[in-house]
Amino acid sequence: MxxxxxxxxxxxxxxxxxxxxxxxxxxxxxxxGLLVAALLQPDDPYLxxxxxxxxxxxxxxxxxxxxxPAAFGSSLLLLLGWYLMPLIGVGGGPFPLTHFxxxxxxxxxxxxxxxxxxxxxxxxxxxxxxxxxxLDALTRRHYLLRLSHDRLxxxxxxxxxxxxxxLQGLRRLTVRKAEASLPEAAExxxxxxxxxQIEKAGLHVVHQGQPERAAAAQVxxxxxxxxxxxxxxxxxxxxxxxxxxxxxxxxxxxxxLVVAPLMTSxxxxxxxxxxxxxxxxSLNEESLQFLSVMLGYYADGVSNAHAIQSxxxxxxxxxxxxxxxxxxxHRIHQDVGIRSMLAALVIAPGPRQTEIAIEVLRQSRKxxxxxxxxxxxxxxxMTLMPLHGEAAMAGYLQRxxxxxxxxFGFADFQSxxxxxxxxxxxxxxPPDLLRTMIEECEHGH
Numbered sequence: 001m002x003x004x005x006x007x008x009x010x011x012x013x014x015x016x017x018x019x020x021x022x023x024x025x026x027x028x029x030x031x032x033g034l035l036v037a038a039l040l041q042p043d044d045p046y047l048x049x050x051x052x053x054x055x056x057x058x059x060x061x062x063x064x065x066x067x068x069p070a071a072f073g074s075s076l077l078l079l080l081g082w083y084l085m086p087l088i089g090v091g092g093g094p095f096p097l098t099h100f101x102x103x104x105x106x107x108x109x110x111x112x113x114x115x116x117x118x119x120x121x122x123x124x125x126x127x128x129x130x131x132x133x134x135l136d137a138l139t140r141r142h143y144l145l146r147l148s149h150d151r152l153x154x155x156x157x158x159x160x161x162x163x164x165x166x167l168q169g170l171r172r173l174t175v176r177k178a179e180a181s182l183p184e185a186a187e188x189x190x191x192x193x194x195x196x197q198i199e200k201a202g203l204h205v206v207h208q209g210q211p212e213r214a215a216a217a218q219v220x221x222x223x224x225x226x227x228x229x230x231x232x233x234x235x236x237x238x239x240x241x242x243x244x245x246x247x248x249x250x251x252x253x254x255x256x257l258v259v260a261p262l263m264t265s266x267x268x269x270x271x272x273x274x275x276x277x278x279x280x281x282s283l284n285e286e287s288l289q290f291l292s293v294m295l296g297y298y299a300d301g302v303s304n305a306h307a308i309q310s311x312x313x314x315x316x317x318x319x320x321x322x323x324x325x326x327x328x329x330h331r332i333h334q335d336v337g338i339r340s341m342l343a344a345l346v347i348a349p350g351p352r353q354t355e356i357a358i359e360v361l362r363q364s365r366k367x368x369x370x371x372x373x374x375x376x377x378x379x380x381x382m383t384l385m386p387l388h389g390e391a392a393m394a395g396y397l398q399r400x401x402x403x404x405x406x407x408f409g410f411a412d413f414q415s416x417x418x419x420x421x422x423x424x425x426x427x428x429x430p431p432d433l434l435r436t437m438i439e440e441c442e443h444g445h
Contacts, residue, residue, distance in 0.1 A: 026062050026070050030077040033058035038090045045091045046082065048099060056103040060110050067118060068111035075104050123338060127387060130332055133265040134367075134386070137300060140265075140293045147290055181205045182262070182271050183305065185217035188298050192273070193219045195294070196287045200277035206261070209236065211272045225274055226255055232274065235259040239269060241292045243283065257283060260291055262299040270299050304328075307430075314431035315438065317373065325369045325384050326430045332387075333426030339389035340425040342433065343396065346441045347379040348417035352408060356416065357381060359407055363400070380441050384425075393422050 037055050038045040047054050059074035079100065086092040182188075185203050192198060200220030204211045211232070213224040226232065231254040235242050241260040242249065257278055262271035273295060301320075307327035312318055329340040345360055347353050357372065357379045364370055369384040385392060397420050401413060410416035423437055 022066055022070075023073075026066065026073050027077065029058055029062060030074045034078070034081045034085070038085065042090050045085060046078075046096070046099070048096055053099065053103060056106065059103065059107040063107045063111035064114050066111075067114040068108060071104075071107035071111035075100075075107055078103070126332060126335060127338060129266070130328070130387070133328075136265040140296050140300075143289070143293050144297060147286075147293070181207075182216045183302065185271075188295075189217045189219055189273075192291060192294060196278065196291050197282040198275055198278045201273060201275040203262075204272045204274065206236075206269050206271050209269065211236070216271070220277065222274070222276055223255075225272070229256060229259075230254050231256045231259045232272070235261055235272065236269070239263055239267060241288060241295075243288065258288065258291070260295055262295045262302075264296070264299045264303040266303075268299075268303060270302055300324075310429075311431050311434060314435050318434065319371055322369050322371045322382075322384065323430070325386070326425065326434065329384065329386055329425045330430050330433075338387055341385040341388055341390070341393045342423045342425055342437055343383045343385060343393060344421045344437060344441050345381045345383075345400070346419040346421065347381070348419070349377040350417050353379050353417070356404070356408065356418065359403065360400070363403060375438070375442050378441070380438075382437070382441075389424070390422075 033055055034045060037047060041047065044050075045055075055078070059071060059078065062074045063071035082091065082095065082100075182203065182205055189201065189203050193201065198219060200222055202215035202218040202222035202225060204213070204225050205216050206212075211225055211227060213227065215222055215225070230249060230252040231242055231244070231246075234240075234246070234249055238248075239261055241258070243258045244254060244256075256274050256276055258273075258275040260273045260275075261269045262273065263269050273291075304324040304327065308320055308323045311323035311326065312320075315323075326342070332338050333340060347356050347360075360381050361370065361372065364383065367386060369386075371382040373380055373382075385396065397413075400418075400420070404410045404413070404416045404418065408416065413420055419441075421437065421440055423433060425433065427433065428436065
């Protein structure tokens with residue numbers, strides 16, 4: 001219990017952004033402190049004769065909680081109180097300059113401390129958010145790949161394409177039609193219906209948490225969405241796929257078997273799939289998991305469609321995942337200043353070109369995003385290095401030069417016919433940055 005109470009007190013002291021409630025808190029606590037001091041010692045409300053300036057604990061705590069603006073605000077209220085309280089017969093006397101200057105300096109130091117750590121906490125939160133999104137996307141892709149493998153073993157004879165291929169094709173279509181709320185919704189619903197044997201369902205657009213009754217696409221002449229249906233409300237409130245036997249649902253009857261949100265990796269709901277009829281045997285855990293992953297994969301593609309389109313409009317052959325990752329890292333740099341690098345290894349034509357390229361791919365880290373392509377006989381391997389700056393880039397080049405020596409006996413990049421290049425993500429918009437990098441790779445600058 002003591003630990004719990006301690007954590008609650010620590011949470012109250014934790015730095016926060018100033019809001020309207022915070023402004024009232026700063027004013028209120030300062031005035032309450034003055035009132036208590038005036039009631040205890042009307043002749044000396046600022047406790048100047050005490051061995052410790054107890055009244056300045058109020059601005060100190062507010063500065064730790066809200067930062068430098070709170071320190072200024074609370075100190076200013078104390079200063080105003082010194083001149084106004086004698087009007088009601090409390091306090092008075094010569095102005096204690098040293099006392100106020102010392103208190104102001106103390107609170108400003110505390111406010112600066114709070115500002116620095118607030119900025120650091122925001123940076124850590126943004127990094128963790130990016131890593132969480134990345135992990136969620138990787139989990140979806142891994143599950144999709146595993147499930148595609150399993151289905152290939154059973155259905156390859158009747159299905160010429162894997163479901164992953166179909167989704168990649170669907171993502172290409174969403175990029176070309178990025179202006180729509182749910183681009184190629186009918187194609188998505190066709191894929192979902194084929195994979196999960198859905199017989200009657202509707203796909204609905206969601207704007208600011210409110211779904212549209214009319215379906216953007218449907219199969220089997222689905223009815224308009226019943227927004228007050230308990231299954232629909234549960235899916236929207238919890239942002240989870242739910243079905244008639246989901247735990248946490250009340251015994252209220254529903255007109256749907258399954259309701260699934262189209263949710264991106266950052267928990268943004270773009271649409272809602274309401275299934276009215278499907279075979280009983282298809283309503284199993286595997287089908288529901290596959291449905292959730294498929295809708296999430298599509299939602300991520302729609303969410304990034306505009307950004308990807310801007311990159312592919314300049315470099316049409318750039319892979320979708322590479323373009324999306326580059327835009328995401330650019331956004332993080334713009335928001336919190338965390339650096340990421342765009343690196344390239346240009347391998348000149350030669351007898352060892354293919355071997356070196358294969359080794360580059362083998363040595364790559366799982367967290368990096370690679371794009372392997374050729375221009376004018378040169379093999380170019382472009383790498384996105386998330387959340388790493390120039391120091392990490394120097395280490396990457398040193399490691400690369402090391403395995404070039406160990407594996408092929410080349411003393412340096414020049415003898416291997418490899419030209420390394422790098423640019424800081426955020427130094428230019430993603431389309432311009434990528435175009436400049438490719439031009440430099442082609443001309444060997």
